Amino acid sequence: MLVANEFVARPVVGFYCVGKHVDEAEHSALRAWSIACSRRQVSMSVFMQIKDSIDEARNRLGQTARLIHGWDTYGGDPPNEMARTIAANVLTLLEAEALPPARLLPSAEGGIAISFVEGARRAEIETYNTGEVIAAIYSADDEPLVWELDDSAGAITSSIEQIRVHLAA
Amino acid sequence: MYISPPDRPEHMYRRGRAVQPEFSPWELLYFRYGVDEFVDGALAPAAIHLPQSVNRGEFSQPADVLFHPEGKYNGLGVVEFRVEEIPPTSEPGAGIPCKFFMKHLPEEDNYSHSEIWADQVPETGRFWKPGRTARAAFRIKLCRRIRAERIKIQAVKNKDQV
Numbered sequence: 001m002l003v004a005n006e007f008v009a010r011p012v013v014g015f016y017c018v019g020k021h022v023d024e025a026e027h028s029a030l031r032a033w034s035i036a037c038s039r040r041q042v043s044m045s046v047f048m049q050i051k052d053s054i055d056e057a058r059n060r061l062g063q064t065a066r067l068i069h070g071w072d073t074y075g076g077d078p079p080n081e082m083a084r085t086i087a088a089n090v091l092t093l094l095e096a097e098a099l100p101p102a103r104l105l106p107s108a109e110g111g112i113a114i115s116f117v118e119g120a121r122r123a124e125i126e127t128y129n130t131g132e133v134i135a136a137i138y139s140a141d142d143e144p145l146v147w148e149l150d151d152s153a154g155a156i157t158s159s160i161e162q163i164r165v166h167l168a169a
Numbered sequence: 170m171y172i173s174p175p176d177r178p179e180h181m182y183r184r185g186r187a188v189q190p191e192f193s194p195w196e197l198l199y200f201r202y203g204v205d206e207f208v209d210g211a212l213a214p215a216a217i218h219l220p221q222s223v224n225r226g227e228f229s230q231p232a233d234v235l236f237h238p239e240g241k242y243n244g245l246g247v248v249e250f251r252v253e254e255i256p257p258t259s260e261p262g263a264g265i266p267c268k269f270f271m272k273h274l275p276e277e278d279n280y281s282h283s284e285i286w287a288d289q290v291p292e293t294g295r296f297w298k299p300g301r302t303a304r305a306a307f308r309i310k311l312c313r314r315i316r317a318e319r320i321k322i323q324a325v326k327n328k329d330q331v
Contacts, residue, residue, distance in 0.1 A: 105215045113215030144309045146302040
């Protein structure tokens, strides 16, 4: 007899015999259905995690609009409309590229910083009140790689890809 | 959570003391941070800018950076790092060469007040702001050394909540 719970504890691929009951046709169909369900659940879960991260970052970005001069207790300028607009565009592209940020923060430099972390690998995208944008990838000890980019969708998407490759390496 | 005392600690006042330009590489520096400025165990580069104010450990206690007569910094935290952990120079090829160093700039009610400065190489004797990428690389290199174990007083608030 095939029991749904028995699928749960097994690896996701392979052919299984349950007790002495071996019915390849039934087994394969059920197995395929089970795998499809699991994959859908994993996809939905990853999708929701990314969406939650982006939503949280958007929420934080909205909150930065009320910051005033000296918000960082060290005389820092608040992010202005230009920095926030570019950061919002970056979030849209991150959502499209399915790369969730670890944190969005106002930057003491005057702008918005979007951080990424994957184990010891980290990355940043910062948008500044001047309209400048930088991206950076780094690890624990090596020299950070920092580059300036323009605020076009193509340049931002290209940098997101570089960050993705760095984080996945 | 840190609660500021009503009166400024006596040791914070300058009381005519001279500028002490020399910093030991091992001297501790104290910096005020907000709870969200720690990202996955390290201070976020977004927390730092140039010039960056800190208190030098030679003449202060960690809690001094949170002192405010009206308790404005209550709930923020303090991290420490050493002078030797400040990257000494910009990387070759990252624009105009520059160096980073400590400058003791005492205030009448905060003798230990100091700043992380930058200047061109060769020196001009004034603060000089490096380019964007050099500044970003500097902030990243400093902040990745400031990990959770360097927290002296734990933050429970964000800076925009004070």
